[in-house]
Amino acid sequence: MCGIAGVMMRDGRQPDSGVLTALATALGHRGPDGGGRHVAGPVALVHRRLAIIDLVTGDQPLFGPGGLALVVNGEIYNDPALRAALPAARFQTHSDCEPILFLYAAHGLDFAAWLRGMYALALHDPSTGRLVLARDPFGIKPLYYVESAAGFAFASEPQALLRAGLARAEIDPARRAELLQLKFTTGAATIFPEIRRVLPGETLVVENGRIVEHRQLARLPARPVTRAASLADLDRVLTESVALHLRSDVPYGLFLSGGIDSSALLWLMHRISGERVQAITIGYDGADADDESESALAVARAVGARCERISMTEADFWAAAPRIAACLDDPTTDAAALPTWFLGRAAAGQLKVTLCGEGGDEMFAGYGRYRRAVAPWRFFKRPARQRGVFDGISGLDLSGWREGFTAAERREARGRNPLRALQALDCAEWLPNDLLIKLDRCLMAHGVEGRTPFIDPEIAAFAFALPDRSKVSWRLGKLALRRWLAARLPAARPFARKRGFKPPVSRWIAARGARLAPLVAASPGIAAFASREAVARVFARGESQAMWSLLFYALWHANHILGIAAEGDVEAVLAAAPKAG
DSSP states (O other), X not given: OEEEEEEEESSSOOXXXXXXXXXXXXXXXXXXXXXXXXXXXXXXXXXXXXXXXXXXXXXXXXXOGGGOEEEEEEEETTHHHHHHTOTTOOOOSOOTTTHHHHHHHHHGGGGGGGOOEEEEEEEEETTTTEEXXXXXXXXXXXXXXXXXXXXXXXXXXXXXXXXXTSSOOOOOHHHHXXXXXXXXXXXXXXXXXXXXXOOTTEEEEEETTEEEEEEEOOSSOSSOOOOOOOHHHHHHHHHHHHHHHTOOSSOEEEEOOSSHHHHHHHHHHHHHHOSOOEEEEEEESSTTSOOOHHHHHHHHHHHTOEEEXXXXXXXHHHHHHHHHHHHOSSOOOOTTHHHHHHHHHHHTTTOSEEEOOTTHHHHHTOSHHHHHHTOSSGGGOXXXXXXXXXXXXXXXXXXXXXXXXXXXXXXXXXXXXXXXXXXXXXXXXXXXXXXXXXXXXXXXXXXXXXXXXXXXXXXXXXXXXXXXXXXXXXXXXXXXXXXXHHTXXXXXXXXXXXXXXXXXXXXXXXXXXXXXXXXXXXXXXXXXXXXXXXXXXXXXXXXHHXXXXXXHHHHHHHHHTTOOOOOSOHHHHHHHSOOOO
């Protein structure tokens, strides 16, 4: 896992070395094990390395036929198969990313179709003058770019482009409205008007500092095929994916929530490795907390795993919330970022790689909205996300918040039944722009690589082709995965009601609501769209997500727009911000 960045100038000049240094410095936390740089005429590539595979010869940039140069953030899990399929290639390293160079030399811009893994990459082809960017089909690894009069620039994180002076720290009101109502933003546009995302599965071709071509890999099967599948079939695809995701030259472990997905990974890791798995779980104080850490410890004992329980307290929340908002430069107001950040901090120093359960709900239909899609009663089949977080609260200007999501709904529904349409929509928007951003930033802030075995092309193809009745009923989701786990690890209680993974943010914020409300309302970021009265109503009502969304955005705006360091606790950071007129 790494950080990458680069520049292609339009006027043919060599990129400014100060800009390249600024990019590398801003991405230093993503690659504390070293860095590299490639400059060739108007093109420069920058790399920061977190060494996972090939610790000795795997430094980047990597170089290939015809002077090709490559930087990658990610892991290519089918590297051994690719090497075997390229017998004429003269490999210089054992890096899992080196086959990309030879795939490009052999197949040109179609090279990404052969890759199985998580990746965001940039390749310079001096023979054609091309700069090629590509991102894995599910958007597990991030990649952003700016196209300007001066040229083209890209980086693993928006904050790097901002710190290097390649984009301005301004706000797009439409994306802000989306963020606050949905908890994430959709599509290629980010909250920064000049910065865009490379879409999941997208390949961009840049020439003379301008994008000249877009290509797109499919995430999910386009045709609505269904097939009956046995638990043995499911076991086979899960085992293969987890085995691939365990490839590492450094210590690895698991984030264990006590739920179905991470419990399934724990059992598979134990069976495949034959070793005692190292796991970490998190708990909270208070009876109202969604705390499954005791269930996680019980599951760990059932397979003989070592499981460390860490605790996130109210004091931890107030101290760390500004730093968590700062690390989420492409923002999501999902409160699950809080425990993820603390898990990343706990893993740092003992693990460089951790497997995570993200993607299990999307692939195997675990959300309530999926159950509603197959419900027998018409009134129960309400469309997903029709209401925003702040609906019913006057005094906020969040108009147009659903336009991007509505367009995505229409696009992903083509040729699909209601359940598959919802799954496809979540894989296109919710997964990459909320869950995976949260995972990437909160772990990379601590130099830890998160791997997601459920988010894999083979698992996606298998799960998406299952009949609806094998995935979900109107009462219960993830049927196939539950049945599989029940037959192998009954201690996980896969048919029990899941409590959740989120800390008691509502109680913690409400306890300080009277002090927080005026501080949040005075934030210039909040005052741009909300009246003081509206903010006071949100805190008076004590609605958990609405309070956290406002508090998070005030902290995020203070750091990423106003440039206030995330030092001190929540109240100190809010007090340091200039007050809205």
